[in-house]
Amino acid sequence: MxxxxxxxxxxxxxxxxxxxxxxxxxxxxxxxxxxxxxxxxxxxxxxxxxxxxxxxxxxxxxxxxxxxxxxxxxxxxxxxxxxxxxRRPRPAPPPPFELPAPGDRFELGNLQPYPEVLLSELDPAARAVARETIELAFVVALQRMPPRQTAVLILCDVLAFTAAEAADMLSISSTAVKGLLQRARSAKPSPAPRVNSTGYLELARQFADAFSRDDVDAVLALLTDECWLAMPPAVESYVGRDAVGDFLRASASGRPGGSYTLLPVQAGGRPAFVCYLQGRARGLMVIEPSLDGHRIESIMRFLDDRLHRHYGTPDTLP
Missing domain, CATH: 1.10.1740.10 (RNA polymerase sigma factor, region 2, helix turn helix motif)
Structure with a gap:
């Protein structure tokens, strides 16, 4: 400047x-x-x-x-x-099949993953920091914090502003910033494994292959016992391998239009897939690794049919 x-x-x-x-x-x-x-x-x-x-x-x-x-x-x-x-949560589309009874609720209806392709505009150092702090598990944790805790954690721990600078931005005292920061740090998730390892990329490939064939048993074999599935903006959530399996079987048998074609992208710092049904884009799916990186901890199926446009993928496939 x-x-x-x-x-x-x-x-x-x-x-x-x-x-x-x-x-x-x-x-x-x-x-x-x-x-x-x-x-x-x-x-x-x-x-x-x-x-x-x-x-x-x-x-x-x-x-x-x-x-x-x-x-x-x-x-x-x-x-x-x-x-x-x-005050204006996103409406969830009606399910195209009868859902099994959910075991939990996922109350982050506005949540979307960040397209890693957009980070190419940053310089290498900023890109590395951004990649770690758009990971979906981290962003979910941020959305579950009170808003000012979220802001203070990002300003101080991610962007390295001082407590005094953060206080000035938020029009609060430095003492208040320190208290908010202490509470926010206690709610941060544990670091997840790097996703560019050969083992995890192979795990993602196996998941995509099994999911696109509606091979529910093969999908379940890749999940942890404590796995969960959510579908923002819908609030239904399925926790545990049995509950996730019930949902996937209901989807495979009741979904009109056959099986999905999955187009790989990177979203929220994780392997992700734009979902195509009968050649038309039908939202996005992100998988999260377990802490050891050997299994899949969660499946997040985003039901916004326009979300793929942030990733530069087409509306339809041949």
Missing amino acids: TSAELESARAGDESAFASLIAPFRRELHVHCYRIVGSVDDADEVMQEVLLAAWQGLPGFEGRSSLRTWLYRIATTRSLNMRREQG
Whole structure:
């Protein structure tokens, strides 16, 4: 950023503003995503952030860096979105077959995984940090925290802002930040194994092969005893190998249109698959490894039929 560029942007030069903001757009989008847990909602928040930055830039006095100022705007707008999500949860599509009785509920209806392809816009160091902190288990944990705990954990532990800087962004005291951070750290999930190991990639390949053939027994053989399956935005959740098996068998026998074709992508830091039924995109599936990386701990089947467009895959297959 140059002072001339900043002054031009303040004077209403849109191209200067775009150039000023460009280095921060993707990292701000990832930041918004971590707080709101949804790519679509992060897109919406980013539009608000850019508008607020454009309108507020004449008043930017440089007491902090431009990056810190932008993060303050993005954090505030993301927390507003978190509150809005509670008032307008995404509706779940009606199931095309009779569901077995669920054993639990999954209450994160707005949750979506982050497409790893979007991280290519970051520099290598930022990409490594982003990849670890968009992992689906981590994002699920963030969404289950109170919103300000989520924001403080991200600002301090992920982005390395000081407690004083986080306090200024959130308009609270440094003491309050430290208390929120302590509680948030106690709720963080355990680190998951790296997914680029040969063993886990082979496990993902075996899962895709079995799932696309509706070979339920072969799928179940790859799962842990404590496995679970959820289908955001639906609230039904199935816990344990027997319950997951009941659901998969009901799906295989009652689903109109035959078996799925799975197209591999990377989502939420994990192997994932765009699901195609009769050649048309039908949502996305992400599998999470167990801590030892030898089995699959969870299956998350996202029922949004537009989600594949974030991954650059086609609406239909030949």
